[in-house]
Amino acid sequence: MRDIHQIVPVSLGDRSYDIHIGPGLLAKSGELVADVLPPGARAAVVTDENVARYHLDSVLASMEAFGIGATVVRVPAGEPSKCYPTLQDVVERILDARLERGDAVIALGGGVIGDLAGFAAAIARRGMRFVQMPTSLLAQVDSSVGGKTGINSPHGKNLVGAFYQPQLVLADTDALDTLPDREFRAGYAEVVKYGLIDRPDFFAWLERQWPAIRAGGPERINAIAESCRAKSAVVARDERETGDRALLNLGHTFGHALEAAAKFDPEIIVHGEGVAIGMVMAHEFSARMNLASPDDAKRVAAHLETAGLPTNLNGLKAVAGNADRMLDFIAQDKKVTRGALNFILTRGIGQAFVARDVPASEVHAYLAGAIGE
Known part of the structure; x- marks a missing residue:
């Protein structure tokens, strides 16, 4: 793996x-x-406080x-800003500034702002030009x-939006030093995801x-670059x-359901924490379906716990309900097709696949056990 300043192309x-x-x-x-x-x-420049x-x-x-003349559009920090009223406010302020189609909207912030x-x-x-300046892991x-791109609906997360590519992404790794510890760890769940999909x-x-990634330096840059290469390859296909x-x-799929159940309240759960729990649940459910070894789920949970992430519904059972x-x-969820449940399951570490028409009865039984009904 290489280090320091890296450039990853997205070929589209x-x-x-x-x-x-x-x-x-x-x-x-x-x-x-x-x-x-x-x-x-x-x-x-759209950013939060x-x-x-x-x-x-x-x-x-x-x-x-x-x-480059810049107009600043500030919005409140946090997941609740991904809503219709804030979207309308941002668009109207762009139009108030008399920005044209050839001008740019710059996202300076984390996933919500992007x-x-x-x-x-x-x-x-x-359709205007778009630049991403992500400041969270x-x-x-x-x-x-x-x-x-998109916003949330009362029906679920990211259900309203569009596929819209940026012209440029600037991932300044120094910005991560200003992140709250919880946000850094939550972002790390998405890094782990790429290894679990197809990069054992x-x-x-x-x-x-x-430990070196958490401390910063070349290992952190390498982890981010490898994650971007993994996603770039998939997006290009x-x-x-x-x-x-x-x-x-x-x-x-499991993680978004937890977030929606919590009404997207970051005091209860943030996106990366939902993904961490969801990845363990996906491996556990795969084991329940005799697709993978239970040891894989234990290994995934062990690493995520080492990174300080939640891995089960302990403390969230009241939120999940039943x-x-x-x-x-x-x-x-957006992965549902004509009512059929689709999940990303696994045959082992780095062996994820799309499972279609998963029986709702099996999912229900697994959830009941996980919640402790």
Whole structure:
């Protein structure tokens, strides 16, 4: 594995773009953004109150140095901002600034900001240029790459949105030093996911290198770059999730149901924690279906616990409620096809696959056991 500043390409024909990964990228963001915008272009920088405190001045100074006029659009921090009223507010403020189709919407923040700003870019003036500047680990390895944008609905997570690719992704690894510990660990769940899908050697490397990744330095950059390479390869094969890209949802069907059951309250559970629990549940359910060894689920849980992540429903049983309630949320998931339940299951570490027409009765029985009914 290589280290320091890395560039990972996302190959999508005339919509291809690069992911830059390394330290100090926000301070030189103006130079990199200017390379993908037409002369004289302006930008709306969408960010939240927390991220703005640490990074906004640096980005604005770099934009000004390279002649990019910027309008700042601040939104409240947290998952509740992924909603219709906030989306409308962001779009109207972009239009109030008289930004044009050739101008850019820049997402400066974590996954919430990236999803929200990306969706705004997709619909404002029927499509503006879009740049991702992810400041959380989860956003750098997952949500900023691949073009998924959107907001939540009372029916479930990310049910309203669009596939809309950015022109550029700048993953400044220095930004991760300002993250709360909980957010960093939650983002790490998405890193682990790539090893569990089809890179068992990467998972084994993560088991050895977690302390160094947490500490920062070359191992952290390598882990992010390898995650981006894994996602880039899948997106290049299946941009709109009609086949292989569904594998990236390992753990997400169970995890999204938990988030929806908690009404997306970050005080209860954040996305990466839901994914961590969901990945263990996916391995446990695979073992229940005689597809994989129970030892695989134990190994996954052990590593996630070492990283300080939750791996079961202990403490969340009141949120989950009962198996019927959880199954209702799962039935609203985007992986459902004409009422049939689709899951990402596994035959072992690094052997994930799309399982179609999974019997609801089996899922119900597993959930009842996990909840302790």
